[in-house]
Amino acid sequence: MDPYQAGEYSGRRSNWDRLAFQHIVYMNCSNPVTQNGKYVDTASYVNWDSKDKYIYAIAGDLKAEDFQVGCHVKLVALTSWWGLDTNNYSYAAMHTGLVYGFEISWMRLICDQHCPSKHGCDDCFFDSVSQELNYWNGNSLWSDILATILPALIMLWAWKILLTVPLFIVILTCKWRKRHLSMFESIENYLEQNNLMPIRYSYKEVKKMAGGFKDKLGEGGYGSVFKGKLRSGSCVAIKMLGKSKGNGQDFISEVATIGRTYHQNIVQLIGFCVHGSKRALVYEFMPNGSLDKFIFSKDESIHLSYDRIYNISIGVARGIAYLHYGCEMQILHFDIKPHNILLDENFTPKVSDFGLAKLYPIDNSIVPRTAARGTIGYMAPELFYNNIGGISHKADVYSYGMLLMEMAGKRKNLNPHAERSSQLFFPFWIYNHIRDGEDIEMEDVTKEEKKMVKKMIIVALWCIQLKPNDRPSMNEVVEMLEGDIENLEIPPKPTLYPSETITKN
Numbered sequence: 001m002d003p004y005q006a007g008e009y010s011g012r013r014s015n016w017d018r019l020a021f022q023h024i025v026y027m028n029c030s031n032p033v034t035q036n037g038k039y040v041d042t043a044s045y046v047n048w049d050s051k052d053k054y055i056y057a058i059a060g061d062l063k064a065e066d067f068q069v070g071c072h073v074k075l076v077a078l079t080s081w082w083g084l085d086t087n088n089y090s091y092a093a094m095h096t097g098l099v100y101g102f103e104i105s106w107m108r109l110i111c112d113q114h115c116p117s118k119h120g121c122d123d124c125f126f127d128s129v130s131q132e133l134n135y136w137n138g139n140s141l142w143s144d145i146l147a148t149i150l151p152a153l154i155m156l157w158a159w160k161i162l163l164t165v166p167l168f169i170v171i172l173t174c175k176w177r178k179r180h181l182s183m184f185e186s187i188e189n190y191l192e193q194n195n196l197m198p199i200r201y202s203y204k205e206v207k208k209m210a211g212g213f214k215d216k217l218g219e220g221g222y223g224s225v226f227k228g229k230l231r232s233g234s235c236v237a238i239k240m241l242g243k244s245k246g247n248g249q250d251f252i253s254e255v256a257t258i259g260r261t262y263h264q265n266i267v268q269l270i271g272f273c274v275h276g277s278k279r280a281l282v283y284e285f286m287p288n289g290s291l292d293k294f295i296f297s298k299d300e301s302i303h304l305s306y307d308r309i310y311n312i313s314i315g316v317a318r319g320i321a322y323l324h325y326g327c328e329m330q331i332l333h334f335d336i337k338p339h340n341i342l343l344d345e346n347f348t349p350k351v352s353d354f355g356l357a358k359l360y361p362i363d364n365s366i367v368p369r370t371a372a373r374g375t376i377g378y379m380a381p382e383l384f385y386n387n388i389g390g391i392s393h394k395a396d397v398y399s400y401g402m403l404l405m406e407m408a409g410k411r412k413n414l415n416p417h418a419e420r421s422s423q424l425f426f427p428f429w430i431y432n433h434i435r436d437g438e439d440i441e442m443e444d445v446t447k448e449e450k451k452m453v454k455k456m457i458i459v460a461l462w463c464i465q466l467k468p469n470d471r472p473s474m475n476e477v478v479e480m481l482e483g484d485i486e487n488l489e490i491p492p493k494p495t496l497y498p499s500e501t502i503t504k505n
Helices: 091-100 107-114 142-180 185-193 203-209 249-258 306-325 394-409 426-435 447-463 474-482 499-504
Strands: 007-010 013-019 022-029 054-059 071-079 125-127 132-134 216-220 223-229 235-241 269-275 278-284 329-332 341-343 349-351 358-361
Touching: 022 091, 054 091, 071 091, 091 142, 203 223, 203 235, 203 269, 203 278, 249 269, 249 278, 249 358, 306 329, 306 341, 306 349, 306 394, 306 447, 306 474, 394 426, 394 447, 394 474, 426 447, 447 474
Parallel strands: none
Antiparallel strands: 007 013, 022 054, 022 071, 125 132, 216 223, 223 235, 235 278, 269 278, 329 358, 341 349
16 A cells, blocks of 8 residues: 555545546647537647647546547646636646646555554544644644654655656746747748748848838738838838737738749738747738729729729639639638738739638538638628538638629628618619619719629629528639620529528527
C-alpha cells in the first residue's frame, strides 16, 4: 500500500475511495473536431511537436463516447483544483488547474502508524482548530507524530513542485515562442512550396512605401487602406489590418487564398508584412475605387453607362467562377458585395477582400455551417435555415445575384423610404414587372441597354432562388449573361425564407 493516497479528506472522516483530483486529457487529432463541445482547441496556447495538426484538451474523465475518429490521447494531467468546472470548457480554467497541481494525502499513513487498535483508523482526524491529530474521542497525538508530519509535508510539497514547475515552464515557453516567432511561417512555407510567394516586406519598408500613412483611401471593420508607391514608381494599396480575430485567421485566409490566384478579375496581392501585432497586405492599386460609389451615388458627376455596368457584371461573374473552378482548391468568398468589387483605370472589375474566404477541395461540395459568414443583405438563406440545403459555392451565387440586382437598378435592394410596401424590396417589385411583360421605365437609355438591364435582372432572379439547388453555377451565370435574352426563362418568384417558417410565425 502506498504511503500517500489520492483520497479526499473532509471534516472528521477520510474518504479513501473518492479521488481528490480531476483529469485534464490532451488529444492529438488529424482532423478538426467540431461536433463535440468537450474538445477545447489549444492551438492558441500549446504547440506540441506532433504530426497531427489539431490539439485539444478535455476537462474531466474521458468517456468512450468522447473519442473521435482520428484522435488519440497525447497526455493525461492531474489537478486537485476544484474550481475546474467540467461543464464550462475553458482552457484558461484548465491552465489554472495545471498550475495548481494535485494534492496527495498523508492522513492514512499517519493514522495507521499512531492510532490505537481500540480506535479504528477511520476515527482518526486532523483538528484544524488545535492543529493536532486526534481520535474521535478527542485524544491528542500531536506530540507523538510531529516528527512524522514534518517530513511528510516536505515530501508533499517537493512532489508538488517537482510535478508542477516543469509543466508550468513548458507552457510559458510555448507562449513565449508563439509570441516571438511568426505565426505565419506555415503560410510562407505553403506559398513557397507552391511557387506562389508574394513579397514579404518589413514594417519599415511598408511605412516608407505608404509615405507615413498620410493618404488614406478608405476604412472598415478590417482596418484602413492607404495609398503607397513601390520603388518602381507603381502605385499600390496598402491594407493595414486592425486587431485580428481568431488568432490571425482572417489575415492567414487572405494571404493563403489570394496568394494562389491570378486572374484579370481578381485583385493581385503583391506582398504582405508581419511585424509583431502589425499586419499589412500590399495590393495592386485600383484608381477608380469600389463599385458601390458608382451605383449608389446621387452625384451626377459619378456616372456609369449601362453598357459599362453590364460589362462589369460579366467580369465579376468570371472572377467568381475562377475562384470556384479555376484553382486547385475551390475558393468560396462568402462576402460578395459592391464594396468588395474594385475598378482599375479601365473600369475592369476585380474581386477583392478575401478575409472571410475558405479553401475546400473541388469535390467537397458542402461546407461546415460554422465556417460561413458574410454581410447582411447579401448572405444566402441557407446560412440561416437548415432545411433548405447545405452551404456550398451556391452561397456566393446568391450574393452575386443580390449584387447584380443592385447594379441593374443602380439602387440598394432594400428601400425603407418606399411609398408602397410592394416597393420595399426591389427584387420582388421588379419581378412582377418582368413576369407581366411590362416595360422597365428608365431614362436616357437606349433600347439595347434596356435589353441588357432586363437580362441582368432575369439572371439575378435565378441567382437569388431560395434553395441552393435551384440556383445556377457561376459558369452558367456567365453563359446566361453572354447569351441571348430570348433563351432565358423567367424563374419562379424568389422568397426570403422557407414557407414552413412563414406558417409557424
